[in-house]
Amino acid sequence: MGTPADAPPRRPFVWVNCAASLDGRLAYAGGTRAHLSGPEDLVRVQRLRANSDAILVGVGTILKDDPSLRVHWDLLGEPPGRSPTRIVLDSEGRTPHGAKVLDGTTPTIVATSERSTRTFPTSVHAIVAGRTRVDLEVLFARLYERGIRRLMVEGGAEVLSSIIRAGLFDRMTIYYAPVVIGGASAPPIARGPESRGPEETRAVDLVGLERVGEGYVATYAPRTGSMAPQP
Numbered sequence: 001m002g003t004p005a006d007a008p009p010r011r012p013f014v015w016v017n018c019a020a021s022l023d024g025r026l027a028y029a030g031g032t033r034a035h036l037s038g039p040e041d042l043v044r045v046q047r048l049r050a051n052s053d054a055i056l057v058g059v060g061t062i063l064k065d066d067p068s069l070r071v072h073w074d075l076l077g078e079p080p081g082r083s084p085t086r087i088v089l090d091s092e093g094r095t096p097h098g099a100k101v102l103d104g105t106t107p108t109i110v111a112t113s114e115r116s117t118r119t120f121p122t123s124v125h126a127i128v129a130g131r132t133r134v135d136l137e138v139l140f141a142r143l144y145e146r147g148i149r150r151l152m153v154e155g156g157a158e159v160l161s162s163i164i165r166a167g168l169f170d171r172m173t174i175y176y177a178p179v180v181i182g183g184a185s186a187p188p189i190a191r192g193p194e195s196r197g198p199e200e201t202r203a204v205d206l207v208g209l210e211r212v213g214e215g216y217v218a219t220y221a222p223r224t225g226s227m228a229p230q231p
């Protein structure tokens with residue numbers, strides 16, 4: 001019989017969100033940032049951020065886009081409220097010193113591995129999770145222990161691949177902009193290990209479809225169900 005010690009570690013409710021072209025690209029050639037969301041979708045994304053305890057991206061997104069990962073309350077027409085914690089997956093500590101996420105204005109966590117010798121400003125909380133690369137299950141359990149119940153994952157391509165492949169998400173919303181980017185080097189929604197057959201793919205259920213501005217938002221849930229509690 002199982003004991004509490006056997007129980008799987010709890011993790012936050014994980015909501016993956018991204019904006020893609022019709023051919024499933026997150027950015028232009030070589031990863032140059034693309035502003036794919038129209039004004040209506042920007043408001044939807046800000047609402048998702050505002051409803052989250054934390055917003056997570058990979059260090060690749062920090063290096064390419066230098067996002068602030070803040071809630072833009074002006075777009076919501078609301079006075080500033082609680083700021084979600086910013087989280088960066090950065091196994092080796094490659095986040096540039098001048099990156100906006102290190103500006104100390106909002107609670108920030110950098111998740112590293114044992115490989116990292118980097119020190120961060122005192123305003124940043126570093127979590128070592130994993131030996132050579134950030135172990136998502138370990139990290140998510142630690143985030144849950146810290147009170148993070150709703151986690152929004154914004155990308156980029158490698159992080160989305162890791163989270164989707166591992167089935168570590170509960171909802172996925174993709175805004176499809178009415179544009180085709182094409183080419184070979186524009187990052188896809190999920191960039192990671194190859195799928196050699198259907199057994200290596202991740203099936204999802206379409207649970208919502210909505211026109212948003214000039215594009216549409218498709219909402220998916222993992223087909224196998226979720227181990228995480230509902231928020």
Ligand SMILES: NC(=O)c1ccc[n+]([C@@H]2O[C@H](COP(=O)([O-])OP(=O)(O)OC[C@H]3O[C@@H](n4cnc5c(N)ncnc54)[C@H](OP(=O)(O)O)[C@@H]3O)[C@@H](O)[C@H]2O)c1
Nearest residue numbers: 018019027031058060061090091134155156157158159162
């Ligand atoms: N359209 C959108 O909605 C959207 C949103 C976000 C980003 N983007 C685009 O996405 C592109 C960046 O994507 P990217 O794939 O280069 O970078 P990324 O997914 O943001 O970050 C990838 C990096 O995260 C680190 N990492 C640590 N642990 C990981 C884990 N368990 N799984 C996966 N990654 C882990 C790895 O570096 P270390 O091993 O060094 O830690 C990895 O190289 C940019 O072009 C950006 O504009 C688009």
